[in-house]
Amino acid sequence: MQAGKPVLYSYFRSSCSWRVRIALALKSIDHEIVPINLVKDGGQQFSEEFQTLNPMKQVPILKIDGITIGQSLAIVEYLEETRPTPRLLPQDPKKKAIVRMISDLIASGIQPVQNLSVLKQVGQENQTPWAQRAITSGFNALEKILQSTAGKYCVGDEVSMADVCLVPQVANAERFKVDLSHYPTISRINKALLALEAFQVSHPCRQPDTPAELRA
């Protein structure tokens, strides 16, 4: 195994893992993927070995430059600081704040409320309405915000960390059958982003652990 290549612990369908895969692809950072299946064997994130790597028992985790980082946006911000090209955060502090606000709206305001471990707790029959409510509530706000911040992408015309968060969250919305026709700005931006190579190579349907029936 090559020394020093970053290693990403990822699940094909995890939206948080996808964020990091997008950032790595946008920055052309060569890396290895170690798949962690969140469902099989009772959930591989609960193994002794993985718990030592990440006591939160979650993906993604990135081993890079001799350190181990959890939390997708902490990872993305580290990549931004150490591999700054191309930029994922605007230089202007005010625009940067807007990018972070949108990213956090998704990564703190929506996704954690509808992630796997929360859904397991609400009961099988409640999962879809629960997830729909979390996503709808967040997307109602996001659609309004984007109407004043968006150009070609979430904030102006450059791909940013906000876009890195948006596409995986839209995929979650589709998975839970949220009606996206209510969100024309979100939909337009999502479509534009999915046309970019980084969002395609990192897509859940093209991962080492994508099941055969879901593979592109």
Place this chain on the structure above:
Amino acid sequence: MTDKPVLYSYFRSSCSWRVRIALALKSIDHEIVPINLVKDGGQQFSEEFQTLNPMKQVPILKIDGITIGQSLAIVEYLEETRPTPRLLPQDPKKKAIVRMISDLIASGIQPVQNLSVLKQVGQENQTPWAQRAITSGFNALEKILQSTAGKYCVGDEVSMADVCLVPQVANAERFKVDLSHYPTISRINKALLALEAFQVSHPCRQPDTPAELRA
């Protein structure tokens, strides 16, 4: 009145408290507009507030002609524009650890036990639900802090991680989580609460603190 920053805050909101701590640490003079999340069906649902923040949540900070939501986006903006004292280490690796711990709390714990989620699980389930979210997160955080902490969460300087920790410990106490399982968290929390910025920003000393909870 000139452009003094305005913080929309609820005394007991842990997310609002994070921003209050950062403003205090950086000695940034500001005004507070209290938003009561419970009274009148929740003032965050008013037309006026929804225009300010479509997420219908506190905190919101109006500063330098912009309006920012999401507590850590606010703290990062304060860090970039009012960099003294520093809340993020200069070293990118240490900075990543500070952000990881902050996000563990701000994405991994708090959103799962915030007011709007608790309202959905039913009155009798609220305490066990919140306890589970906090315990799960604190179990992980205690382990992580054992290798990152010095006097504070990451080494010996107060950082954004500490800004997130204290309000989350207050939430833990509110939901009667047994903190004796978390000696590192408890030690750091105690050290931080001795600092002025964590005291002036405390929920018990806010303009909207109810009389019976006032320090």
